[in-house]
Amino acid sequence: MNTSTKAGFLIDLDGTMYAGHRSIPHAAAFIDTLREKGHPLLFVTNNSSRTPEAVADHLAYHGITAFAQDIVTSSQAAARYVAERGRGRRVYAIGEEGLRAALLEAGMELVDDRPDYVVQGIDREFSYRKLEQAVGYIAAGAEYVLTNPDRLLPADGKLVPGAGAIAASIREALKQTPTVIGKPFEPIMRYALERLPCDGEVWAVGDNPETDIGAGKAAGLKTALVLTGVATPDNVDRLLMETRVRPDLVCTDLAELLDRLGIAGSR
Template structure:
C-alpha cells in the first residue's frame, strides 16, 4: 500500500461489488457510510448504471441498511446528460435506454425525440427491439453523434450475468463503424463530473471500487487515489491478475470494508487536524 500525498477530503464510491452484491449488502458497508457521515466527509456513490434514477438507487441502498439520499448518487446517465448539455444546449437526442437515462436527459433541458436527432445516447435497454436498434443505426449513419453511457458488457442480476450496455454498443459499433464518446468508468468524464459535484480536486479524492478495469482505471485516468476492495469482482486469489490485465496499479488494496473504514477514518482525522 502507498499513502496518498494530499489530505483526504472526499471519496467516490462504487456500488455493485463494493457496497453490495446483488441484493445483499457487503459486510461493513453500513458502518463505513455512517463513519463518513459522522466525519462530515464528502462522498458520492458513483455508478455506471444508467437505468436507475438517483431516487431508485438511494431507495435500494436504504433497503439494505446503507444510509443514502438521492443527492448522494452520481450516475453515468447524469454525467452523459451534463456532457451533452455543455456541448449542445437543448440538443435533440434519440435514446436507446431506460427511464433513468431519459429523465436525466430531460432534466438537463435536452429534447428526447424519435426523428432527426443530433445525438444518439445509448445505455442499457432491457426492452430493446430490432426496430429500435435499426433506427439508432440509421440515425448514426445519417450523421448523429453517438454517446455511450457505460461500456459494461455484462450486468449482474440476481446471481446471473445479463447483456449490458457494452453489448448493445458492440452491435452499434459493428453496424456503423462509429466509436462513441464514452462517459462511464473507465472514462475520466464520469469521475470529473463527480469531482465537480463534490467541489474537490482529484488529489483530495479517493476512488473506491472492486473492479480494476473500471474503478481503478477511472481513478488512474482522472488522477485520483485508488483503493481496490476485495469485496466483489476482485478477490484475494485474482486481484493481481485483474490489475495486470487492466494495465493499472491500485494505490491501496483492502481485504474488506472494515479495513478500508479504519484507514479512511484515520486519514480523515489527520486531514481535519
C-alpha cells in the same frame, strides 16, 4: 458551496456497497464513519437504468444512508455531456427510466426523428427497430454517446448483457466508436468531481480494477480496491496483472480501508 480539506470519496456501488440484494459487510458502517468524520462523498455508478432516487432507495434497503443528491449515474453524466455540447437538444434515447429522466432534467428533448444525438444505455427492450433507427440517425450525422461500456452485468447470480453489448451491434454496423461517459473513462469522474464539495485529495473506491480503479487513475485520483466484488482475495493478483492497473491501496474490505487511511472505524 462549502468545501472541506478532508479527503473526499467517490464510491462504487455494486460489488462495493452491495451485491444485488445481498449486503456487503462493513458497507453501512463505512459510510456512517465517513459522514461522522466530515468526509464528503458521492456514490458513482455506471448503472444507467435507475434514477438517483431509485439508487438511494436501494442503498437504504441495505441500511446505507443516502439521498438522491449523493448519487452520480452514467445517465446523469451523459445528459450533462450532451447538454453542454451545443449541437442541439434533440435526443434519440435507447435506454430505461434513469436515462430518460436524466436527459429531460438536463433540458433535452426526447425524439424519434432527426435527433442531434443518439444516447444509449442499457435497454432490456432493445429491438432490431431501435438498432435500425440508431444506425440511420448516426449515419446521418447524429453524435453517438454511450452511457457506459459494461458488456456484462451480474443479475440474480448470473451474467446478463449490458449497455456495452448493445453498443457492440451499433458500433459494428457503422465501424464508429461512441463517446463513452462511464467508468473506466474520465467524463463521469469529472462530472462527479464538479459535484463533490471537497478541496482536498479524493479517493476513488471500488471492487473492479478495470472500471473503478481505471476511472480513478484516468481522473488523477487516489484509488482503493476492495476485494468484495469483481476482485476477490483469490483472483486479485491475476486481475491486476491482466488489467495492468495499480491501485494505491488494496484492502480486503471497507473496514480495512478505514484502518489504512487512519479514519476511526469499527469492524
